Amino acid sequence: MAGDIAEALAVPNATLSFHLKELVHAGLIQGESMGRNVCYRANYAAMNDLMAYLTHNCCAGSRSDACPPVDNTCC
Template sequence: METNQAIAALTALGHATRLAAFRLLVEAGPGGRMAGEIGEALGVPGATLSFHLKELVQAGLIGSESQGRNVCYRARFDAMNALLAYLTHNCCAGSDGDDCAPGAAPPRGC
């Protein structure tokens, strides 16, 4: 992942509604969720939700598929994993990496 792509993804996730929608889609797995279900779960009006989902699509974090009159949204797990890899690239360089594992206690030092 390039720096500009990471910035776009982080910017998109930097809004509470978009972050909540993305997390819902990650939770839904590969099957995704219909736009109406997302709006209902988040308590967000359709027009507002469309704006936020469009931002996540443009950032490459989710994809959409028309199914008749409805739209199904799915998390792009490849993009999510690429963002995580970008953020953790060279994590704790020079150490065995155990201090960097998710949930690890902060290393002693500075």
């Protein structure tokens, strides 16, 4: 739940809401309404795709050791 996340990270609810909205918009998490609360779940496939993209496009420069390899076995 969003309140649990805010408490664990010690961030104001408004700040967390902004970031969660952006993560939902990016497809990295999904929110499910549960009464007055929203339960958030990670979209691991999208996160793995993002990491693969960043690794390929951002770490492929002169320092290929700057980023560890992507481990797609997680999810």
